[in-house]
Amino acid sequence: MGITSKPTVFALLAAAVVLLGTTVTVFIPLFMPSTQPISPYIKPYTAIEQEGRDIYMREGCNNCHTQTVRPLRTEVLRYGEYSKPEEFAYDRPFLWGSRRTGPDLNRVGGKYPDSWHYKHTASPQSMFEKSNMPPYAWLAKNPLDTSISFKKTSTLGYGYSESDVQQQISEYRATVTDENYSSKESRDQVTPPELRKELTEMDALIAYLQKLGRDVKNMEAKK
């Protein structure tokens, strides 16, 4: 019996067979612009939002929250406009998820004020007694590490200069530490006094959550 007595030929043939479907459904689509279109309305994440995204990934939020609204009636009713491919052009990696233990987050940006997120992230149970979401109060106790923020955004090809990144960081610090920041009260409640003038991991996470779906909302508004 031919190839069953030739291990090398067998292995090469097995690899070739494996690569057939791989080439058609994975490799070729990589080079088709229609797989991942880009849109001028969709902006890359700021350095802070990217740091927030990395914290979202570190904590494995994607294990319980999806980020893709399907074009189904009740799904659009629940979350908003369904997800479009161009929204994800800057997502490395994608965070669509596979299980909704918690709700989808692709349209969460702008849905609630920052104050809501500070309270909810620190203690979901204080707002929804029976929620099974883990509390993340300790994120507000960790200062945000921005030492490689520029390296991150340049690796991701966002096109910011080093001073752009520094400016984004100091601007966002100024926003959340401002005396007139609309969510100051709830931010102060969860942030220890020594960090109230600094950026924390929770600040960045919330900045990221507030970005989700915002460009699409702006795009729809301009139509």
Place this chain on the structure above:
Amino acid sequence: MSDAGYNYRVVRGFAFSALFWLVIGLIIGLWMAVEMFNPALNITPWLSFGRLRVVHTNGLGLGFGLAGIFATSYYMLQHLTRTPLLFPRLAQAHLYIFNAAIALGALSLFAGMNTTREYGELEWPLDIVVVIFWVMFAINVFGTLIKRNEKQMYISLWYIIGMTVAIAILYIVNNLEVPVSLFKSYTIYSGANDANVEWWYGHNIVGFIFTFPILAMFYYYLPKSTGLPIYSHRLSIISFWALNFAYLWTGAHHLMLTPLPEWIQTVAMAFSIFLIAPSWGSVVNGYYTLQGNWDQIRTNYLAKFFIAGITFYGLQTLQGPLQGLRTLNAFFHYTDWVVGHVHMGTMGWVTMVISASFYYMIPRINNTELHSIKLANLHFWLILIGQFTWTITMWVAGIQQGAMWKATNPDGSLMYNFLDTVTSLYPYYQLRFVAGLVYFAGILVFVWNLIMTVRQQPEKAGS
């Protein structure tokens, strides 16, 4: 070393590594099962659900699954080629590096170093270690095959070759990433492309870790334990090549109704249905092997494990393609139904077959008898009842949640807010935890039985 000069040290090392990671992975699973209805268990950052989930999946998939596969592959490889491992020291180094990688992997995932790409969450330094130990394994597989004393390669060897080749391609392509620090990297793919690559990988890692090598075990240890030859050699050839061909087209059925181009989804759907044929080719081959000897289910505890295992494989490979249909997927996806589906495959098919393979193999490499067949039977019933209760509970929970997400009032508004759809599942989660405990008890019996087996004095040859 046995009489034929076979290396059993590395087989034993991997087998007991598998048992170790199995127990660790299940304890984490039980902890998370409670977190699902009692979030107070999220005591520290590293015990929070989001981090534990990846420790659980990697610990069991890579730790238990791969170690079990390496143990049985090294055993089958030597017996089916009638040749000792070509590089025994390399195999021993493989064992150490593997365990170090799994331990570091678990620690790094506890610490939140997590690329979030499902079943490929390890960060880039550990990805390199995984590739290194895979190459070490492949060198022994192909080296021993080339030096073999048995001309024909039996079915199980095809599946081992298929796995070795495919996993290398999958793992490398999926994990191409750009490091920004020692502990952080970004994938080279973005958005929809990344999703497509990741689920090509995610789906096929199930195919080539939880299917191919498990079928290798099934085709080897079932005839060995029952004394019955495989029913049809021709059917096994067709099944092997069709499975190897079709699996790779189906990853996008994990991405139904997402922004991924529709044609990729539809192709995946069509090939998923096609995949039923080669999957059931092996199921039918297994059943027909027992033709006329079905009494072995009663008299031979190993046959019971294998037939229950292949039955769950059959159910799994019917359920999977059906879930992949766009209309059904719209209802079931993102619910606990899918969690139930995965666990039927892992707790049913994979664990049943690895258990029986170990029960056959461990006493032989220690030149002794199994400590207790009674305990093996107890193990069988506990994991069968535990797994079935577990999965049925999750299917019902999934149907309920899917229905609640869809339910609308007469005026067209949503009937339930999201939180209601979660809290209504807590009774199921509690039952699932109890089922998990039953299953875990069965696994402890399994581990105990094998420890007692190797602690016995080896029997004299011929006694």
